[in-house]
Amino acid sequence: MIAGVCAGLAARFGISKALVRIGFVLFGLFGVGELVYIALWIVMPKE
Numbered sequence: 268m269i270a271g272v273c274a275g276l277a278a279r280f281g282i283s284k285a286l287v288r289i290g291f292v293l294f295g296l297f298g299v300g301e302l303v304y305i306a307l308w309i310v311m312p313k314e
Contacts, residue, residue, distance in 0.1 A: 272308050272311060273287040273291060276307070291304060
């Protein structure tokens, strides 16, 4: 919702946005999700 990373990944792989968001929350509990989200935010194209 902030940078569109989850929506972009969901559209790219054809899965639900909710599943991608839940995955980031689970990875966030282990301390990795935030870093991956920021990296993807920087790397992903704007459109």
